[in-house]
Amino acid sequence: QKEVEQNSGPLSVPEGAIASLNCTYSDRGSQSFFWYRQYSGKSPELIMSIYSNGDKEDGRFTAQLNKASQYVSLLIRDSQPSDSATYLCAVLAYSGAGSYQLTFGKGTKLSVIP
């Protein structure tokens, strides 16, 4: 069973601060990594995808991937109250016989305090 681990939180940061969300995964052969944001009662929406080691920036969001450490993170700069949501890490790995498995972490709840 492939595992994706996230701190459940809640993670509380003041408005304007940097929020750091972390995710570790068990399958060293994992290929694709995604961060989704989910507001309460709503469907997940994609924030970032990352496929190779290093940093990827998109506006206030930066995803960082370290395959050697099996670690992926999401940084949110200048956090806003509207960023308050649950953030889901998802990892795609090949599971053999032409099959792939996309595993989600249980999510980290972020609260941005005005």
Added chain:
Amino acid sequence: EAQVTQNPRYLITVTGKKLTVTCSQNMNHEYMSWYRQDPGLGLRQIYYSMNVEVTDKGDVPEGYKVSRKEKRNFPLILESPSPNQTSLYFCASSLTVGQPQHFGDGTRLSIL
């Protein structure tokens, strides 16, 4: 508008009464998937399909069936629903298996 459409959005039914949750996407995506989301357990994949007539089990397939006869549609079938299948269900699609997924709005099922 590019979207994944699930129906119904809400359903209350009784144990053993067969039901189908429909999912349709208008983006010509090859990959489609069903998830259930439960408090404390997160999103878990039920079944996925990499293309027409190609389906495979996810983490929690027991009690569910799917079919992919057309590229745009991927219905989820509960032949004999039980209370432990009460959950929030999401359908998602992506261009291919490695691409980010677009999620539908969700279907909240309550099985009494």
